[in-house]
Amino acid sequence: MAESGRAITVRELTDALDTAIARPADEQYADTVVASVALVDGAELAADATDSPDRTGASGGHVPDVVLHVGVRDDEARAWLVALAGRDRTRRPRVVLSKTSAPSVRSAASEAGIALVEVHPRARWDHVFPQVQRLLDRSRRAGAPDAPDLLAADTDLFDLARTVARNAGGMVSIEDEASRVLAHSPSDETADELRTLSILGREGPRDYLRVLHRWGVYDRLRTSDEVVDVPAHAELATKRRLVVGIHEPVEDAPRMLGSIWLQQGEGPFAPDAADVLRGAAAIAARIIVRSRNAPSTEELLIQRLFGLRGEGVDVPSLAGALNLPQSGPVAVLGFATSGPSGSDVTGRVGSVLRLHASAFRRDSVTTMPGERAYVLLPGYASEQAVAAWTRQLVGALEETRGVVLRAAIATGVAELGDVAAARAEVDRVLDGTAATGPEGRVTTLAESRTAVLLGEILDLIAARPELQDPRVDALAEYDRGHGGELRRSTAAYLAAHGDVRAAAGRLRVHPNTLRYRLRRAESVTGLDLSDSADRLLLEIQLAIRERLEETSPRSSRR
Missing domain, CATH: 1.10.10.2840 (PucR C-terminal helix-turn-helix domain)
Known part of the structure; x- marks a missing residue:
């Protein structure tokens, strides 16, 4: 999962990540340059630590400069760092981002000559990883000939937040229509607790949101392009802010896409801060509309959850991002068309399938990476209820859309970390029951084990001409x-x-x-x-x- 860019320093990296998210590394590493990043989990670290000394790192090839420890225990991190200390420096990462504060891990990193950047325990890796990628990518663009102006290029919301903070004075947060933080400028020591909590959780505290609603702030943001002056609130210990709504550039019926917040810092706002915010809102609207038409980081993480983009997930962070329970039974469903191989679900009934899943379980998660669709149903009432809903859905889509679907169900999945194995199970069932009649369109591995195993045996033999x-x-x-x-x-x-x-x-x-x-x-x-x-x-x-x-x-x- 390594991504490469033009080199930046560790100091630039930690400054951009914000003090709410990451503590700066030891000063001796501040000028260390980095140009690539990778996510690794405990299993990958264990394999790398016990592998042969001529292995080239946790990624199995190129050694990334920055490694993010996702769901890694302290003992796993320490064992890996100890193993790295015996390797040539060219085969070690330069920086590790970890949620640990254990002295043993910090000591092992020091022995290995690796900068350890401590990430806040409540920070989400699906937030941190894209920021690091963005920093490296922006550095690469900045080093290119004739690099365009940031505002003219509409690069991304983080670039926009930093530019607004620099020109309007203060600290900037850009939120979506549900008050979740999408991007922010770096914080300083004047950041209030509201800003820190919002950046970590990517959603404003409920008490403050209720105050804003009582003051009519959101009504004004939805209905106009005016910059609203939000006074400080002593009881909630919040500082003065300016805020402007972000609206989709559609004639007659503009839709609110989010808002830009400017928190006052040590000094006053710039005299033209309101004009800067209004201009930034127009740019943010274009960026948000464009990004919503592209694959999101959230979608990539969902695919990783289903085991479609490598193994291993940071269950706590992913559960927080998707509002899913970390444990407890979940059901995993796979859908495929009954037509010729290659007929895809996504292009024909993908949006309808997602809507039906959300109606059945508001916290359902759906992904459609190719010719099949996968649905995760947390906290389902019973296996019978899941099967009944699936049969009803398959029947309704055939009747109303003329699309004949097959579905495989895996229930009793103990926790989110087991979802990838369950997805592989439903794929086995869909592969092994492709030729079944209407009565087998909705099934499980237990119900169709004979057909599945026989089909896999035949595939194995067919793949060996000598048999x-x-x-x-x-x-x-x-x-x-x-x-x-x-x-x-x-x-x-x-x-x-x-x-x-x-x-x-x-x-x-x-x-x-x-x-x-x-x-x-x-x-x-x-x-x-x-x-x-x-x-x-x-x-x-x-x-x-x-x-x-x-x-x-x-x-x-x-």
Whole structure:
């Protein structure tokens, strides 16, 4: 997951992250330059710490300059740092961002010559990681020839926040329409507790929000472009602020996208602070509209939760970001179309599926990374309720949209860290039940284990040509040369468990005709249909031939 950019110093990195999020590293590392970043979890660190000395780092290749320890325990961090101390300096990261304050970890980092930046325990990695990436990317742009002006380029909300703070005086926070912090300028010692809590939690404290509603601040922000002067509040220990609404640039019906807040610092606001805020609001609107049309960091984290972008998640941070419980049963559902391979859910009923999931569980999480869709349902009432809702949804979409879906359900998932394994399970079920009829459109691994395991066994054999019996190919060659029905007749006989009359009825031929075909099949292949081993082998081999002919190659999702 490494991202590279133009080098910046550790001091520049920690200053930009804000004192509310990260404590500065020891001064000896302040001028250390960094240009790449990666997220790693405990399992990756353990593998790296015990691997051979010529391994090139936690990422398995390029060694990132900055490593973010996501969900890493103190003992895991210490063991990894101790292992790094014995390596060449070119194969060690330069900076570690960690939520630990353990002296043993700090001491191990010092021994390894690595700067340890302590991140606030309540900070969210899905907030910190994009900021580091943004800093490196901005540094790269700044070093490019003819680098454009930040405001003219509409680069991102963090750049905008810093520019507004510099020109209007004070400290800036940019929030969405739900009062969640999207970006902010660096804080100083005059930042009040409201600002610190908002940056860490990305949402303003409820008491203050109620005061703002009572003062009519949000009504004014929604209905006009005026800059509202919000006085200090002694009881809540908040300082004076200026705020302006961000509105979508749509004629006739402008929609509020968020707001820009300017907290007063040591000195007064700049004389033209109101004009700066109004101009910034127009720029912020363009940035927000553009970003909403691009994949979000949240979506990437959701895909990581489902195991679609590598293994390992920071469960506490992700649970906080998505308002999900860290433990307790969750259900994982997978949806696929019943059409040809490659028919995708997203393009046909993706938005409807997401809406139905949200109606069933307000805290549901949905992702659609390709031809399948996955839904997470936390705190579901019962397995029966999940199955009933899924069947109703599949039926409704077929009736109203003409889209035939298949669904696989994994319930009883103990915690968010197990979601990736559950997603792999529903993929197994969807892969193994592609040919089932209407009664199998909504199923679980327990209900369809035979079909799933048999399908996986056939896939394994089909992938190894040496396990495919050439004697069975002789049946198809005979049929092509003689216009015969040996292969189809043999398959029907095996499916009828050796009952000639039943198989002949299905084929609509006389039993004696079938008996003749079976003798001819034995002659052509050299197999003995009275031998149980030969019958088993022949049935497996015929199923493999049918699978290879009727299905396209499966795309790997694991």
